[in-house]
Amino acid sequence: MTAETRDALAYVCAHEERIRADLIDEGAGPEALDLLLAAAREDRCVETALEALHDALLASGDVLGVFGRGIRAVPTPLGVNRTPAGEIVYRCPGELCARTSWPEPGALPRCSVSGGPLRRDRL
Known part of the structure; x- marks a missing residue:
């Protein structure tokens, strides 16, 4: 899976309700x-489905779709580390995105794809 695909899937996971x-x-309609x-969820190829969702979002007036908002959409300047080393974060439990x-504070964040809790990790 490419970095662009993982970033797009991460965007969808984080914004599923709004999308x-x-x-x-x-x-x-939410079919795409x-x-x-x-x-x-079924561990099938997601690239074609991501393209279909991207096209549906563009057609509905979202000018960025899923590929224009990825984690890498805003570059980090050279020499700038946006996150301190060793910080605790939660990541995709299936490492799909x-x-x-x-x-x-509160309950552990959950994956919009699998419904399971995000896994704890360190940067």
Whole structure:
């Protein structure tokens, strides 16, 4: 899986509820999102489903889709480390996407794809 695909899937995982609401509000329906989530849950190739979701978002008025917002969409200047070493983060439990979530009070963050808790890790 390419870095671009992992970043796009991370965006979808982190914003699944908003993406679903936007698709429904614009009359597109959530089918493209549901197909992507099913492909990821069943460990099938997600690239085609990501493209379909990207196209559906573009058609509904989202000018960036899923590929224009990836983690690498805003470059980090050379010599700048945005996260301190050794910080605790939560990551995708299946290592399908590049999502990183910071600890917050309350319940552990959950994966939008599998429904399982994100795994604890250190940077």
